[in-house]
Amino acid sequence: MTALSQLGGPPAAVTEKPGRRFTAYLLLLPGGLWLALFFVVPLVSLLSASLYDPSGTVETGYAVTGHWQNYVDALQDYARPFGRSMWYALLTTAFCLLLGYPLAYAIAFKSGRWKNLMLALVIAPFFTSFLVRTLSWKLLLGDNGVVVDTLKWLHILGPDGRLLATTTAVVTGLTYNFLPFMVLPLYASLEKIDHRLIEAGGDLFAGPVTTFRTVTLPLSMPGVVAGTLLTFIPAAGDYINAELLGTPQQRMIGNDIQNLFAAGAHPTAAALSVTLMATIVVLVLFYVRRVGTEDLL
């Protein structure tokens, strides 16, 4: 938990007074009810929808029959887009870390009085619509666009090569869209590092690389964990990039869940959705344990 709530700063002193506990529950009640009704209860509905007898329809209703076969069918039919989603999300997370770390580091340690401006610039893309921005990647990566022409001129791309409608385009879009979610937690944890620790590394005759590897990087691990989670999770469920920048060959599991719901095939769609959620929960728990920071969640 600490890793992700660290953006919230240190816990404040709690002023305790008798009889205030009741007030606390009263303050929590409206928001808590909203989340219970529209976050927890829906998850239960989703679980039960995934066990519906698929012979029903949205109009006639479904029989809740404990139809576990839905999961077997869904996994058999959609194993490939499912695996692809995980792979793309992994690639996206790796690229975001690779691009986000230098940026977060530059903002935290090298930006001087431009710190606030640079932070604002990281958040700024959020204010232009996600979809409109993704569409502009379609233009940038298009067959006669600047990027393709440059790559052809450099002979990195063959004369018939293209970027749009490829895995590269989808991962580029995903990386672009989720990069701020990597940079912000990284920045938050880098910023907290006591500068004297890094100087001490230099004083002890460690080169910049050794100092980075043994001091800065380990101390920024909470940010790395938070950032990778905040990038991986939404990327795994996204279908906008795959749809706008890719072809059916780049289809992700989100595309299928959305299409199945739109076509009224609720039981299969729900089964896929539950599987996605369960996979992510298992991966996250495994990852957090593996990184050796069990107190992070």
Place this chain on the structure above:
Amino acid sequence: MTRTGRWIGRHLVLFAGFLVLLYLFTPIFVVVLMSFNDPKSRLSYEFDGFTLRNWQDPCQPFGLCDAVSTSLRIGLLATVLATALGTLMAFAMVRHRYRGRAATSLFIFLPMASPEIVLGSSLLALFVSAGFGGVLGFWTILIAHVMFCLSFVVVTVKARLAGMDTRLEQAAMDLYANEWQTFWRITFPLVFPGILAAALLSFSLSFDDFIITNLNAGRTVTFPMYVWGSAQRDIPPQINVIGTAMFMLAVLLVLGGELARRRRSR
């Protein structure tokens, strides 16, 4: 390592940082540029020539301004509701000690850690099983938006509250202010920037959401849904006008806030 090596090393990071920022901004340049595009044909999505026509008549494509107005109404309502509910929760979590504080944090965090497609599809499953499958629209979108904005409000306001110096409130109480006066004269003005930031964040999340909205919208069309629909056919340059205008508005708000902060601190 030599001194020149160190100089390069130091500035290399900054240079890399600028390149990454450039990557973040390239699509925005394109959006601004395309808002002045004069497309040769309806299906062309390349820059064919400069015109001011799109800015003079942003409502020209059928349904675009209706979609924007739907998004604005949902965004405003969702922001007010989520900010109110979330601020109350943040106060409880920072200022009160009660049983289940850790559980509350986890509960708040989970919606942020769930993929949107899961949040959207589970809400749809609930609405359908509760018999609301036929009335999906404005209200179901609003319910969904308040739900996913809530956690972000709690986290943002909590951050502001946790960083506050409680001695200011103690001082007010020592000066015989009662709890009510202390709250409205000291606590609230100090937390207000946090609440404002949370409201801004909520609005931009709500205005921008597509995946959850698309599943629960029925026949209602929000701005992102309009963009999605037009991406399948022809892309009117006016959507870039809306995108640019939203961006400018946000930049002005942020700049205004920064200026006000600087003036006050002087």
